[in-house]
Amino acid sequence: MLDINPGLIIWTIITFALLVVVLGKFAWKPLLQALQSREQEIADSLKKAEEAKKDAERMMQENKIAMEQASTETARLIAEGRAMAEQLKNDIVAKANESAKKMLDQAKDEISREKDSAMAQLRSEVAELSISVAEKILDESLDNAKQKKMVDNVLQQLQKN
């Protein structure tokens, strides 16, 4: 059983040597090449994925910052707008008040002026009317001095009333 057969040893060595050469060319080279290229591809893909993840994270961070900025900006704008509106409102109200007051004053002035002039006119009218009435009544019997005294008396009575 432990008999050594030199022919078989030689056949084994020849077969093995040929097999190494043939398999080396037709099997191991393409197999290992396929394996290596795939491993390379996987490594590259993983690296790319890692990079993409980092990019995404960075972009998310950026977006977050931009959003925060936008929201503060919005708040600021709203506050500003509100303040401006308040100001505007106050201004308008003040202006309106002022103009109203002015108009009121003007109206008051006008009224008083009108009143005064009406008063004066009335006075002169009344005086003339009284004179003419008195003239008619007295039928021009009285002199001017007496007339004046009588008018004054009438006026004084009018003022008292």
Add this chain to the structure above:
Amino acid sequence: MFSWIVFSDKNVGHTAVDTTHAVVDTVTQVGAEHGGKENLFTQLLHHIYDGPELELPFLGHVHLPHFELLGINMSITKHVVFLWFAAIILVVALSIVARKNLKNKVPRGFGNLVEVFVMFVRDEIVIPNMGKRGLKYLPYLLTNFFFILVMNLLGLFPYGASATANVSVTAGLAIIAFLMIQISAIRAQGFGHYLAHLTGGVHWALWPIMIPIEVLGLFTKPFALCIRLFANMTGGHIVILALIGLIFVFQTIAVALISVAFALGIYMLELFVAFLQAYIFTMLTSLFMGLGMQTESHGSEHGHGH
């Protein structure tokens, strides 16, 4: 006991072998009655021995050519045929797989299986034992692994034979392993360092003792490889044959229940051993090559394993 020697004897011709068979067959039939158990086992064991004829289904026994070259018997024996059969299977299957794997980005089925083994040899055997520079010996170690594996597995088929159950075949493989171990060591450390290594780094006065020990150490490693593979592959077959033989020894079909069940168990064990031994042979070759390739290694790890 060793009547198989008759087969390897070139003087025995065609007819003589046939006659032997006829005799053995009849002896087996009546052998047990006459206490001819020796003939029974001889008959059964002849399945694992090398011989000048092939047993084929439907065709019966086919005789193989016998020839000599420079006085060496270079006959094409059963194991040579299975050697070539394994080689052809490997070349055909692996070149197809390789071409397919190169085309497909994701290998499927058999291509994937082959790739698992290739990756195993590369990442679990070569790189841990020899490092990155061992990768240039990867084609040798891959061929070693697959060739041994296929030869081991061929013995598990009906009409098949394990060429690795022949000590001459494992010796051939071990000689190649021996050459590869020396070549890788010389290439890695240079011839001077390689020779210096053989002195074991001791005082020159001890060299007459040290050098023979170191040189012997170079041969024991591949010798162990040779015997380990041969014995493992032969052992399983013998156990199965012995279990089946029990049926004929006891001359009762009832034994078959136990025999066949046990033989099936051993068969499965052999299936495992076929893979295991291919792995061990390749792993140890790679380990020895890796040890020899360590350039700055003198002294401590000089134990040389075996």
